[in-house]
């Protein structure tokens with residue numbers, strides 16, 4: 001008798017998906033590791049409505065055609081301030 005699920009099992013890790021950046025020349029998502037990462041702490045709002053708290057630029061190179069590019073990403077911290085979900089957990 002093997003019990004696969006015990007009551008104190010670790011919570012399952014959620015999976016977050018993202019669309020990878022693509023090479024502007026050949027469209028490949030194969031790239032070299034990032035380097036020369038720059039970060040700028042600033043706040044703003046994207047056209048989709050997401051509020052970001054930092055912007056990050058990372059240099060990389062296409063693995064297929066050799067085109068260098070800079071991937072620009074944002075750091076979101078929506079969970080910290082905007083969304084206030086009511087947690088009704090009884091504290092005893």
Ligand SMILES: [Zn+2]
Nearest residue numbers: 023026062065
């Ligand atoms: Zn390419």
